[in-house]
Amino acid sequence: xxxxxxxxxxxxxxxxxxxxxMLIAGYAAYVTGLLQAHLPPEALAKLWHxxxxxxxxxxxxxxxxxxxxxxxxxxxxxxxGIGLLCTIVMLAYLRVxxxxxxxxxxxxxxxxLELAVLLAAASGLLHSI
Amino acid sequence: xxxxxxxxxTAALAWWIWPIALFAATFALGxxxxxxxxxxxxxxxxxxxxxxxxxxDFVRGTGLxxxxxxALSAAPSLLNAGLASxxxxxxxxxxxxxxxxxxxxxxxxxxxxxxxxxxxxTILAIAALMWRAQRSEYPQVAAPDRLSAxxxxxxxxxxxxxxxxxxxxxxxxPAGLAFFAGIGLLAGMFGLGAGWANVPVLxxxxxxxxxxxxxxxxxxxAVIDTSAAWVYxxxxxxxxxxxxxxxxxxxLGAKVxxxxxxxxxxxxxxxxxxxxxxxxxxxxxxxxxGLWN
Numbered sequence: 040x041x042x043x044x045x046x047x048x049x050x051x052x053x054x055x056x057x058x059x060x061m062l063i064a065g066y067a068a069y070v071t072g073l074l075q076a077h078l079p080p081e082a083l084a085k086l087w088h089x090x091x092x093x094x095x096x097x098x099x100x101x102x103x104x105x106x107x108x109x110x111x112x113x114x115x116x117x118x119x120g121i122g123l124l125c126t127i128v129m130l131a132y133l134r135v136x137x138x139x140x141x142x143x144x145x146x147x148x149x150x151x152l153e154l155a156v157l158l159a160a161a162s163g164l165l166h167s168i
Numbered sequence: 169x170x171x172x173x174x175x176x177x178t179a180a181l182a183w184w185i186w187p188i189a190l191f192a193a194t195f196a197l198g199x200x201x202x203x204x205x206x207x208x209x210x211x212x213x214x215x216x217x218x219x220x221x222x223x224x225d226f227v228r229g230t231g232l233x234x235x236x237x238x239a240l241s242a243a244p245s246l247l248n249a250g251l252a253s254x255x256x257x258x259x260x261x262x263x264x265x266x267x268x269x270x271x272x273x274x275x276x277x278x279x280x281x282x283x284x285x286x287x288x289x290t291i292l293a294i295a296a297l298m299w300r301a302q303r304s305e306y307p308q309v310a311a312p313d314r315l316s317a318x319x320x321x322x323x324x325x326x327x328x329x330x331x332x333x334x335x336x337x338x339x340x341x342p343a344g345l346a347f348f349a350g351i352g353l354l355a356g357m358f359g360l361g362a363g364w365a366n367v368p369v370l371x372x373x374x375x376x377x378x379x380x381x382x383x384x385x386x387x388x389x390a391v392i393d394t395s396a397a398w399v400y401x402x403x404x405x406x407x408x409x410x411x412x413x414x415x416x417x418x419x420l421g422a423k424v425x426x427x428x429x430x431x432x433x434x435x436x437x438x439x440x441x442x443x444x445x446x447x448x449x450x451x452x453x454x455x456x457x458g459l460w461n
Contacts, residue, residue, distance in 0.1 A: 040320075044247050044254040051390070052244035055237070059419070066412040070187070080409055084183035090280050091225040091405050102404045117408030118401070121233065125401060127240055128394045135254075145319050149258045153391065156265050160398035165269060 040143050043135040050134045054127035061120030069113035076113040083114075103163035129157045183409075190220065191413040194234070198421020201238075203432045204441040206298070207389070208418040209235030209361025211441070214291045214448035217284070218455060222410055224280055224287070228359030229400035230411045232272075232393050235361025237415045238422065239390040250325035252383030256338065256376065259319055261391035263345050264352030264362070268392045271356025272399035281456050287358050288453025294364050295445035298438070301368060306334065309375035315341040325380060338374040347373060348388070355389075356396035362389050 068074040078086075078098050086094050095102065101109060109115040132150050139147035159165060194212065201208045213231040217224045246252035275283060312322065322337035338344070347369040355362040366385035370376045376384065400406055454460035 040255050047254055048244040048247035051240055051247075055240040055244075059237070059241075059415075062412050063416065066408065066416075069408065070184070080183045080187075083407065083409055084186065087222045087226060087407060087410070090223055091276065091403065094223070094225075095404050100404045103402050114408055117412060118406075121401065121406060121408065121411065124233065124237060124240070125394055125397045128391050143255070143320065146255065146258055149262055153258070153262050153265065156262065156269070157391075157395055157398075160265075160269050160395040163398075163402040165273065165399055165402075 040139075040146070043138040043142065046138065047131045047135050050131040051127055054123065054130060058120050058123040058127065061123060062117065065113075065117040065120050069117055072113070074111070074113035074116055077109050078114055125161070129154060129161070132157075186220065186222075187409060187413045190216070190410060191417040193220075194414045194417030195421040195424075198418040198423075199425035199428065200421075200437060200441060200444075201418070202422050202425030203428060203437040206441060207235050207361035207363035208238050208422070209359060209393075210291075210294060210364050211444065211448075212414065212418070213359050214287060214445065214452050216414075217287065218448050218451040222407075224283055225276065225405045226407050226410055228275060228283075229397075229403075229405035230407070230414050231359030231361065232355070232397045232400060233406065233411055234414050234418050235355075235359075235363075236390060236393040236397055238418060239361075239363075239386040239393065241419060241422075242386045243390055246383035246386060249383075251379055252387050253323055253325075253376075253380060254387060255319075255323065256321055256370070256374075256380070257384050257387040257391070259321075259341075260344060260348040260370075261388045264348040264355070264388060264392040265395040267349045267352035268356030268396035269399055271353040271358075272396040273356075274353075275357035275359075276399070276403055276405065281458065283358075283456070284452050285456025288449050288451070288456055290354065290358060290360075291445050291449030291452060295442050295449060297368070298364065298442050298445070303368075303371055303378055305378050307371065307375040307377065309337050309339050311339065312337045313339050313341050321374075325377075327377075327379060334377055334380075336375075336377050336380060338376055340373055340375070344369060344374045352392050352396075355392050356399070359396075359400070362392055 106115045106118050136150050197211045209231045217227040316338045324333050324335040327334045351362045351365045363385050366388050367381050370381035371378050
């Protein structure tokens with residue numbers, strides 16, 4: 040279990056560094072206009088006080104995984120870094136799963152269940168319930 | 169009329185003022201969060217939700233990502249030092265992550281005024297909890313319960329302050345699981361992170377030593393917030409213009425806070441945070457009930 044804990048820590052550390060670098064670079068490209076935005080900041084500022092449903096109706100912002108089609112746009116390019124941030128725990132669990140199977144069976148089962156929960160959340164199916 | 173005037177005033181300001189103001193505010197929150205020992209999310213959501221022009225739906229989405237990035241940044245060093253336990257975190261994180269998805273879905277479905285009022289009431293309760301909170305450095309656990317024994321929730325770590333190896337084991341696992349289901353629900357619903365509740369449950373209910381409880385809380389929080397963050401992300405409630413400066417501001421502030429930790433008067437900072445939570449909680453409650461827009 041101790042080896043699994045160290046491997047988990049290494050993957051979380053590496054993933055977080057990469058995600059933060061992507062966030063900072065993406066944000067710079069977005070606000071400087073280097074990457075054209077789907078919804079420019081000045082237009083967004085007129086909508087950010089609205090409830091989510093009204094904002095979505097007015098801005099035609101994507102939901103679910105539809106943002107991937109807009110990942111070349113400045114605002115949604117940032118979603119790559121945010122998406123990675125939300126994937127790090129899953130990757131770390133996947134990394135340690137074989138070690139847990141060998142050394143801590145109960146925790147291996149917990150890791151499998153956790154991966155199922157996180158995959159369900161990441162699938163984008165739940166937000167439309 | 170007052171709300172319309174406020175909106176007109178904020179809309180008239182240049183858009184870039186708000187990300188800069190947000191960066192400055194979250195930088196300060198990052199310092200205070202480290203010095204007071206609370207997570208950034210619990211301060212961010214009520215303060216930014218009450219005093220910035222962004223809708224609470226977007227503030228909650230950012231609050232979760234803010235708490236997530238902070239937890240992910242801190243977790244590796246704590247895990248490597250043995251001051252956090254993956255073995256202890258995993259069972260409770262599983263329950264918390266399931267309920268945090270439910271919390272996020274409920275939070276996004278409820279009307280804004282209800283959410284604002286419920287957030288205000290929750291923040292005031294957290295302030296009261298912080299005021300009265302007791303902690304136990306090394307709780308006595310006579311014997312583990314059956315589930316704890318089956319999961320092997322025990323271990324040891326080196327405490328540099330005590331200069332010795334500390335052996336630990338936990339008890340009351342079913343009660344702990346129930347608490348973490350509730351914590352996950354609140355974390356997903358309000359985007360608060362969950363450090364304020366994780367530590368007391370790990371320490372006082374399960375009997376983990378305080379340092380291990382603080383470290384493990386971050387690992388649990390990372391898992392809980394990940395599942396809820398996906399719900400907010402897919403719902404469109406994450407605006408990078410707000411989220412990125414908040415994450416960077418809090419993380420830089422936390423680094424400065426860590427340096428100030430040795431010289432800052434911890435008790436005074438903690439009282440200041442409780443006062444901040446009382447003001448922000450009252451503001452959210454009054455905003456939600458329509459008494460102060």
